[in-house]
Amino acid sequence: MKKLLTVLCMAACLFGLTITSFAAEETEDVKSSESYTTYGSTFDSLVQQLVSYSEEELDTMLTTTTSETDKQLIEQWLAVKDEIGVYVGVLECEVEEGESELIVTMKFDFTEHDLTMIYTEGSESANISFERDMTKMEILKKAGLNTLIGMGTTFIILIFISLLISTFSFIPKLFSEKKKETTEIVAEKKAELPTETLEEELTDDLELVAVITAAIAAAEGTSTEGVVIRSIKRADNAKWKRA
Numbered sequence: 001m002k003k004l005l006t007v008l009c010m011a012a013c014l015f016g017l018t019i020t021s022f023a024a025e026e027t028e029d030v031k032s033s034e035s036y037t038t039y040g041s042t043f044d045s046l047v048q049q050l051v052s053y054s055e056e057e058l059d060t061m062l063t064t065t066t067s068e069t070d071k072q073l074i075e076q077w078l079a080v081k082d083e084i085g086v087y088v089g090v091l092e093c094e095v096e097e098g099e100s101e102l103i104v105t106m107k108f109d110f111t112e113h114d115l116t117m118i119y120t121e122g123s124e125s126a127n128i129s130f131e132r133d134m135t136k137m138e139i140l141k142k143a144g145l146n147t148l149i150g151m152g153t154t155f156i157i158l159i160f161i162s163l164l165i166s167t168f169s170f171i172p173k174l175f176s177e178k179k180k181e182t183t184e185i186v187a188e189k190k191a192e193l194p195t196e197t198l199e200e201e202l203t204d205d206l207e208l209v210a211v212i213t214a215a216i217a218a219a220e221g222t223s224t225e226g227v228v229i230r231s232i233k234r235a236d237n238a239k240w241k242r243a
Helices: 004-015 034-052 055-064 068-084 136-204 206-220 237-242
Strands: 087-097 102-110 115-121 126-132
Touching: 034 068, 034 087, 034 102, 034 115, 055 068, 068 126
Parallel strands: none
Antiparallel strands: 087 102, 102 115, 115 126
């Protein structure tokens, strides 16, 4: 036998009062079903008892109880009670019974929002959770918001990628300008280095200076004391060939 007695003991310890009768308009086929008779009626009574308590009474029970299961149940109910409205009746009751697990899913009709209760019982623990059902308008709003966020994010990423790609056209220009400047500087240095080096090497050659000085003095018929060579430059070969 399943641990249905656990739920009954939990409800008795938690509430300790007689279940209040509600004039609920419940569907007859749900009430007469085997799943409702076996399990659903117990949870229906539990929900009606929760509805009968005020928020102050629930807060008091939450602070005084020592059962973690009871605390979880009250916290779950407090999270949804202000949004569902007035209790009307039971809409659905489904039971999935396996070898080691029992799942009872019930949908309750309230004036503002339907409420879904899921009871899960395993070999070592039992748990009840409540979830407020969304209306069709809320579902459409949520779907529209998700679509808007998704499309907006996609467009932002596409714009960013487009801007990033547009900057690629400037990168080759920057590299080409730097390369051109570097080539010009290297060419200028290469053009200057041979002449200066040649002039320095020739000027430092004392023997060559003495020979040239003696030749000039002999050609002019003067002594070498009157001839001063300040620099020596290589003449263009073409001029020597024309001479």
